[in-house]
Amino acid sequence: MGLLPFTEEQLQRIFLWLIIAAALVAAWFIASISGATALVQAQISQSAANAGFEVRHVRVSGVERMNEDRVYERVVSQRNEPMPDVDVITIREELLELPWVKDARVSRQLPGTLAIDIVERVPHAVLQRPDHLVLVDVEGNELEPINRTDIGDRLVISGPGAVRQVKQLDNLLEAAPAISPQVRAAEWVGNRRWNLTFKSNQVLALPQGEDEAATALVSFARLDGQNRLIGGEVTTFDMRAPPRIYMRIPGRADRVLGGNDDGETTPDG
Template sequence: MRLLTLPFLNRTPRRGQKRKRVVSAWRGRTLTLGVAAGTVLVLMAGGWWAWSAGVPHRLAGYAGQAVFNASAAAGLKVGEVFVVGRRETPRPELLQALDVRPGMPILALDIRKARERLLTLPWVHAASVERLLPDTIIVHITERQPLALWQNRGAFALVDRTGRVIPQRDLGRFRDLPVVVGEDAPAHTRALIDLLDTQPGLRDRVTAAIRVGGRRWNLRLDGRLEVRLPEVDPERAWLRFAEFEREHRILERDVVLFDLRFPDQVIVRRAGPSEETRIEARGRDT
């Protein structure tokens, strides 16, 4: 995973300014946290009194904002955001979802709501948000892994292992992924990929898979050979095709159709007008 640092505050003194006296990091952090904690405790006590005394809600809200402002004045404000795991999520979208601003009170960030907003981003599968006082926010995200390109009504989108569709404008980087076609194809893509993975030698030669009637798949290999899988037990049919390929080099022949929908026979069609052959399960031509 990649660590991305988004510095909000420039801590390097400008030319001509005097450099501050060096204080150990632990001592500086302890002092800041101590002052901030004392300030916040005093104001929280005031807020508790306002609530228990029945002060109107609006005034109680002012008290809460005063706590945040005082904490920021004491050093508890956003200075840096560290993001772990970002590869595809655009930086502006991520920062907008976090809803953080440089110098804002770090205690004002609602961790739960920030995480919920991150999960609405197209590429984000899982997320966590933490505060590291006095001034750092740490974000961990797990992004979705695209498995295939989904073609639907002339448009393309990415599909991940959960069947989630990932909108993406620039698809050039994903052109090596197999294409799945069909209205319900995304929901069945993971099962399809798992099926293809059982025969690694053939998997990478599958260029497209068409969902038929919401029940089964037709595979396109090398862009020319169509392999029709059955609705029931497609794993066995895919294994049968792999065995035929090893024994007869089907992909090197002028075969354009290999129909495995029937358990007791295979229908093979060669290039040309209606040149079709039926092969029984035992392997004899009929």
């Protein structure tokens, strides 16, 4: 004879729950007819609790970055609550209000566990507010304040309206993967274009327009590959009037590169 998939104690619990469930369904049907549903609901909850079907444990999974206590704070009121009274939909909605929570699944695990599975947002950059710094994800959702000493290699974004442009900036940097790791900060200027600051503290002023900015950045990456511009003497690369690029060197006149008819960049003059 093969081994049973359940222990005798587990089978007894299952049969007990099935009997209770059948009785409760019948009671609910009778109550619906007689108009006493509220009373029967209370009796159902009490019967379930007496049988051991109440919240005794809360299991949280998926939390890596956020403070797990924020999750428990949202469900602490459910401790010792009869399982039929646990409103998993409302609990999920409350969890989704937490800045770090991208998605959540709340389920009952009989007899007495409330299981919560969290999908966290992923920190992507640091938004510079006038008076503080805050972590944001790639969609611009603000996660939590951060100290300047904890920025690390994260990209710092600034400028009015910049938080609404985080995804667009990510797409822009993906157009030039060879130099995007060199970008330390990005400033959204005049609600229309980006200034990129490299780790070398050099600034690249890009034109407005998503396509125009991406084209300019790719062109700059090609020039950097040929001439090693990043890390050189130039402090500012101005590409706001493509295909020309103005290069500013302290103490010298601006050098200008212009585009030829084939779209290639060549020295002027």
